[in-house]
Amino acid sequence: MTQAARTRPAPIPDAANEDLPEVGYSPDRPAQDTSGQDLSEDQPSGAGEAPAYDLIELLFFAYRDxxxxxxxxxxxxxxxxxxxxxxxxxxxxPGLTIAELLDILRITKQSLNRVLKELIEQGYIAQRTGTSDRRHRLLTCTPEGRQLAQRLAGVQGRRVRRALAEAGPALREPASRFLLAxxxxxxxxxxxxxxAGGDPTAGTGSRS
Known part of the structure; x- marks a missing residue:
């Protein structure tokens, strides 16, 4: 892989640019609220309860930008x-397995494989075989991949910091609680x- 190939990636088919389902989305499991109540669309809402349109639309526009x-x-x-x-x-x-990444993103293995193939071929992600279990493929960013990931996180971090500065730093904790809820x-x-940077395998077995 030459440096030119990494700094000037070749165009990829539109199909490979398809957006993935949102993190946390599972088509086989209905959404639930904090009390465990089924929130699927065929369930009746509370009597006289209107959707929280202001928050719904603020979340939409905030995510859009x-x-x-x-x-x-x-x-x-x-x-x-x-x-x-x-x-x-x-x-x-670093060292995330394919299975762990699938669990985080909640997407099909086929979708992930397509995206991973492009990132590996263009020199942004590397994979190695697990030491204790050779069936596992452990993923890490190459220096080019880390540079790109940090650049992307940087622009999003600036937007978050600007929003906190305008709304007030005291909003950070309640905002975190709301998003977690x-x-x-x-x-x-x-x-x-x-x-928090903990092991994604906690409670599901050790990474090999």
Whole structure:
């Protein structure tokens, strides 16, 4: 792999740029609220209870602009949001296995393999065989992959810091609690460990 190939990635097919399902999405499991109540669309809402349109739409527009910043960078490489998510979590957790990454992203193995193939072939992610279990493939970012992941995280971090500066630093803790409460109750402990830099395999067995 030459340096030119890494700094000037070849265009990739549109199909490889397809966005992945949102993190935490599972098509086989209905959404639940904090009490465990089924939130699937066929369940009746509370009497006279209107959707929280203000928060729903604020979340939409906040996410739209939050991902727009890295989207502009990804376009330089011919990459999409799927590549961003893979780069982000592999950079944050070197040695992540394919199974762990699938569990984080909640996507099909076929979708992940397509994106990983492109990132590996273009020199942004490397993989090695597990030591105690050779069936495992451990993923790490190459120096080029880490540089790109850090560049993407940098623009999103600046937007978050700007928002906190405008809203007030005291908002950080309640904002974190709100976002954590949006996650499925049974997933919150694992997500908290992952965010804190803990082992993604905690409670599911050791990484090989």
């Amino acid at each position: 939050f991902v727009a910043d890295p989207d502009r960078i990804l376009a330089e490489y011919g990459f999409g949001r799927a590549h961003h998510r893979v780069l982000h979590f592999v950079d944050r957790h 949006m996650i499925e109750p049974e997933e919150r402990a694992a997500v908290s460990r992952l965010i």
